[in-house]
Amino acid sequence: MSAFMQTLVWGIFAGAIYGIAAMGLALVFGVLKILNIAHGELVMLGGYVGFWAFTALGWDPFLALILVIPATFVLGIVLDRVIYRYVVRLWGEEKIKNSLLVSFGLGLVLSNLAQWVFTGDERSVQPSYAGQGLDVYGVLMPYTRLATLGIVLVVTVALHLFLRKTYPGKAILATAEDYESAELAGINIDRVYMLTFALSAALAGIAGQFVTFTYALAPSIGMFWTLKAMIVIVLAGTGSILGALPAGLVLGVVEALSGAYLAQTYKELVGLVIFLLVVIIRPQGLFVRK
Amino acid sequence: MSDFLRIQDVSVAYGDIQALWDVSLNVEEGEIVALIGPNGAGKTTLMRAVAGLNPLKSGGIHLGDKALHTLRAHQIAEQGVILVPEGRRLFGGLSVLDNLELGAYSKRARQVRAETLKLVYELFPLLADRKLQRANTMSGGQQQMLAIGRALMGVPRLLMLDEPSLGLGPLVVESIFETIKRMNDQGVTVFLVEQNAWQALELAHRAYILEQGRIAGTGLAQELLRDDRVKQAYLGISPAAEV
Amino acid sequence: MKTPAGGQLSLWKPSRRWSGPGLIVVVLAFAIVFPQQIAQDNIWNLFFLMSLGITMGQSWNMLGGFAGQTSLGHAGFFGIGALVTRTLWLHGTPFILALVVGGVATATFAMIIGAPTFRLRGAYFAIGTLAVAEVLRITVAQNRPFISTMPGDMIASYSLPARYWVALALAVVTTGAAYLLLRSRWSLGILGVREDEEAAQASGVHVLRHKLLALALSALFMGLAGGVFAFKQISYYPEAPFLPTFTFEAMMIAYIGGVGTVAGPVIGGAFFVFVRERLAANLTDVHQVIFGVLFILVVLIFPGGLLEIWERLRRLATRRQQGGPRASGPSPEEEGL
Numbered sequence: 069m070s071a072f073m074q075t076l077v078w079g080i081f082a083g084a085i086y087g088i089a090a091m092g093l094a095l096v097f098g099v100l101k102i103l104n105i106a107h108g109e110l111v112m113l114g115g116y117v118g119f120w121a122f123t124a125l126g127w128d129p130f131l132a133l134i135l136v137i138p139a140t141f142v143l144g145i146v147l148d149r150v151i152y153r154y155v156v157r158l159w160g161e162e163k164i165k166n167s168l169l170v171s172f173g174l175g176l177v178l179s180n181l182a183q184w185v186f187t188g189d190e191r192s193v194q195p196s197y198a199g200q201g202l203d204v205y206g207v208l209m210p211y212t213r214l215a216t217l218g219i220v221l222v223v224t225v226a227l228h229l230f231l232r233k234t235y236p237g238k239a240i241l242a243t244a245e246d247y248e249s250a251e252l253a254g255i256n257i258d259r260v261y262m263l264t265f266a267l268s269a270a271l272a273g274i275a276g277q278f279v280t281f282t283y284a285l286a287p288s289i290g291m292f293w294t295l296k297a298m299i300v301i302v303l304a305g306t307g308s309i310l311g312a313l314p315a316g317l318v319l320g321v322v323e324a325l326s327g328a329y330l331a332q333t334y335k336e337l338v339g340l341v342i343f344l345l346v347v348i349i350r351p352q353g354l355f356v357r358k
Numbered sequence: 359m360s361d362f363l364r365i366q367d368v369s370v371a372y373g374d375i376q377a378l379w380d381v382s383l384n385v386e387e388g389e390i391v392a393l394i395g396p397n398g399a400g401k402t403t404l405m406r407a408v409a410g411l412n413p414l415k416s417g418g419i420h421l422g423d424k425a426l427h428t429l430r431a432h433q434i435a436e437q438g439v440i441l442v443p444e445g446r447r448l449f450g451g452l453s454v455l456d457n458l459e460l461g462a463y464s465k466r467a468r469q470v471r472a473e474t475l476k477l478v479y480e481l482f483p484l485l486a487d488r489k490l491q492r493a494n495t496m497s498g499g500q501q502q503m504l505a506i507g508r509a510l511m512g513v514p515r516l517l518m519l520d521e522p523s524l525g526l527g528p529l530v531v532e533s534i535f536e537t538i539k540r541m542n543d544q545g546v547t548v549f550l551v552e553q554n555a556w557q558a559l560e561l562a563h564r565a566y567i568l569e570q571g572r573i574a575g576t577g578l579a580q581e582l583l584r585d586d587r588v589k590q591a592y593l594g595i596s597p598a599a600e601v
Numbered sequence: 602m603k604t605p606a607g608g609q610l611s612l613w614k615p616s617r618r619w620s621g622p623g624l625i626v627v628v629l630a631f632a633i634v635f636p637q638q639i640a641q642d643n644i645w646n647l648f649f650l651m652s653l654g655i656t657m658g659q660s661w662n663m664l665g666g667f668a669g670q671t672s673l674g675h676a677g678f679f680g681i682g683a684l685v686t687r688t689l690w691l692h693g694t695p696f697i698l699a700l701v702v703g704g705v706a707t708a709t710f711a712m713i714i715g716a717p718t719f720r721l722r723g724a725y726f727a728i729g730t731l732a733v734a735e736v737l738r739i740t741v742a743q744n745r746p747f748i749s750t751m752p753g754d755m756i757a758s759y760s761l762p763a764r765y766w767v768a769l770a771l772a773v774v775t776t777g778a779a780y781l782l783l784r785s786r787w788s789l790g791i792l793g794v795r796e797d798e799e800a801a802q803a804s805g806v807h808v809l810r811h812k813l814l815a816l817a818l819s820a821l822f823m824g825l826a827g828g829v830f831a832f833k834q835i836s837y838y839p840e841a842p843f844l845p846t847f848t849f850e851a852m853m854i855a856y857i858g859g860v861g862t863v864a865g866p867v868i869g870g871a872f873f874v875f876v877r878e879r880l881a882a883n884l885t886d887v888h889q890v891i892f893g894v895l896f897i898l899v900v901l902i903f904p905g906g907l908l909e910i911w912e913r914l915r916r917l918a919t920r921r922q923q924g925g926p927r928a929s930g931p932s933p934e935e936e937g938l
Binding site: 242246249250251 | 440
């Protein structure tokens with residue numbers, strides 16, 4: 069029984085990271101209506117900022133979030149101004165297709181630039197308290213993972229409050245619903261798009277930071293995280309931004325259980341197969357109210 | 359003495375398909391001007407062009423001495439030209455209050471947001487009652503009031519309405535047109551597009567007729583109401599038949 | 602930036618002069634004679650890779666360029682072709698037969714997953730294809746984790762020029778197929794699907810059938826390319842041909858050369874491979890960055906790729922001579938439709 073609980077707990081911890089990795093992508097897809105394949109690279113770059121903070125400044129990975137969040141936020145602004153702003157003003161199928169292509173090219177550029185700067189070696193961050201944690205009835209819960217889960221929950225709530233209760237947040241939601249009406253109301257949707265993209269980059273950066281001490285960090289991990297994020301947002305339903313968290317948790321748990329009870333090797337497959345099933349059978353996702 | 363809204367020789371095209379040909383019209387300050395015409399004539403296209411949602415192929419649109427056609431849509435709203443689009447187009451997932459507050463997003467409107475909100479609640483008491491209700495759970499008439507209320511939050515100098523009576527029952531339409539009259543009495547210039555030509559001409563001071571992308575006629579609303587051609591084409595009144 | 606309302610970002614239609622038969626003969630002659638003259642392994646290798654690149658680009662183009670269905674999972678086809686061909690060949694089947702079976706197997710697979718996958722539109726379709734390819738890759742990686750190496754006798758009789766001739770032949774056949782496809786009675790339907798699926802459906806085009814046709818051909822040739830890869834590589838991990846890299850190369854070749862055209866992937870393939878091999882020799886990954894940037898520029902600014910850039914320069918030059926009033930834009934002459 070405790071083995072099952074342990075698996076479940078690992079699944080939840082993994083799912084929390086999946087959730088926050090996906091949240092940024094859900095934001096971009098919901099508001100800008102574009103698909104950013106380079107999202108995984110934003111996760112990767114966030115991780116490298118954190119890694120640098122750890123190795124060069126000796127900062128604890130959670131403390132380093134203070135650095136990672138603004139850094140990735142600014143990167144998001146830059147990418148929006150330089151590239152995505154030209155895609156966003158297209159419409160319909162063309163917008164999606166071209167955003168796919170452009171972000172794919174960008175992903176290539178970013179991952180190879182990272183490779184050039186950081187080399188292809190895998191890195192990870194091990195804070196001093198890495199091995200320690202709570203032991204609850206035989207279920208091990210490392211502090212790092214608990215803190216991760218905690219931060220993810222806090223960020224999710226913060227995002228919800230921001231979107232629902234603040235003026236700029238509501239402007240973002242309004243733009244997502246009907247960008248023309250938003251413009252007619254006097255909302256500068258270019259700014260909204262820029263802010264949204266920057267937010268999504270920051271969320272990706274946070275996820276990347278968590279990746280540094282839970283998975284391995286390398287320039288090539290972008291595609292892996294993009295796919296994970298895609299799977300999660302499809303599970304959540306593409307209109308749902310906050311649904312990314314429960315969907316991420318579901319994915320994490322399902323993967324963990326498959327890994328434990330089927331075969332470790334098929335863990336990755338499970339997510340992809342679920343993705344394909346959901347996308348073909350129930351495209352609106354699991355968490356979108358219909 | 360004002361050359362308020364001036365639309366000059368405006369042509370608009372969707373790709374290769376031209377929708378408006380050299381349309382010229384103007385709206386004086388304090389007037390209510392109606393634009394009537396058959397379906398597909400291009401009335402909505404013209405409204406959207408003024409509001410900045412459709413680019414012009416040629417021609418110009420000015421508000422006073424400000425060239426609107428060079429501005430972006432949100433900047434035009436900042437100028438006080440506010441469009442209530444066809445079909446309401448509310449932010450359905452947000453509350454009534456949210457919708458109203460977002461209507462005042464421009465700098466100009468934001469400053470007086472609290473007062474404007476009070477005025478809107480006075481004008482539309484049912485919006486005050488439903489402050490926190492989600493917009494897409496309201497009836498058509500209520501949504502139209504919210505749409506107009508949202509536009510009013512932008513403190514319009516020129517209020518444009520695209521088919522405000524669409525899909526609404528006669529009583530609601532009455533009340534909406536009354537509201538428009540009241541706003542006009544308080545100094546808001548109105549430019550409206552209406553399928554319901556009768557109501558529009560009853561309300562307006564002047565009107566233009568748009569047919570197939572071109573201005574086909576203009577005149578005082580009262581005159582047009584008596585004009586045979588208008589009566590036949592848009593008011594459903596056939597000429598006296600031989601008995 | 603050109604954004605015609607409601608349509609493609611812009612589709613470049615090159616003028617007839619560019620792909621005149623004379624030019625084709627010259628290029629072919631060069632492709633046949635030059636490597637024999639130089640007769641060095643690195644040249645055979647380079648030309649092999651260029652031919653393979655052209656094939657991959659043409660194949661992706663059939664689905665992504667002609668039918669407008671952006672596939673991110675083409676490596677799946679490449680991999681299946683490689684897997685089937687390699688397995689049969691190493692077990693004694695004559696290579697050409699193994700190659701053909703590999704191609705057919707790939708096309709068959711594509712037909713099986715095609716119908717359900719085409720229920721997805723746009724972005725979902727793209728991600729869906731990527732997911733399918735990844736499922737294949739992971740499955741193969743789990744079941745065939747060990748490196749596949751040619752047996753000694755095959756290595757002994759290995760002939761690099763032979764590999765090149767096969768690759769060149771495939772490139773020619775694929776390009777020919779693309780050309781014929783554009784001239785066939787299905788081309789209007791396929792292109793219609795790309796431009797506006799709903800409109801095509803409304804005018805009586807059986808959308809799914811046309812998509813499946815484009816898919817079948819695309820998968821067939823990508824599978825054959827995979828088979829040729831399996832023929833050339835002395836040893837490789839069975840999962841390798843399933844890596845997304847091959848999808849991206851095919852896609853980039855099509856776009857950089859000129860997506861939606863027949864000449865585009867030819868130019869793209871030669872250019873892409875040549876630049877890559879030159880740069881990879883010196884600065885390992887800068888070429889990827891360059892291609893990424895080039896790709897973005899092509900998508901945003903020069904949708905017709907190198908073909909468009911070339912045409913524009915030519916037009917600029919001839920305009921000086923003629924003093925013609927025509928502003929730069931899509932050529933009125935159209936590529937054989």
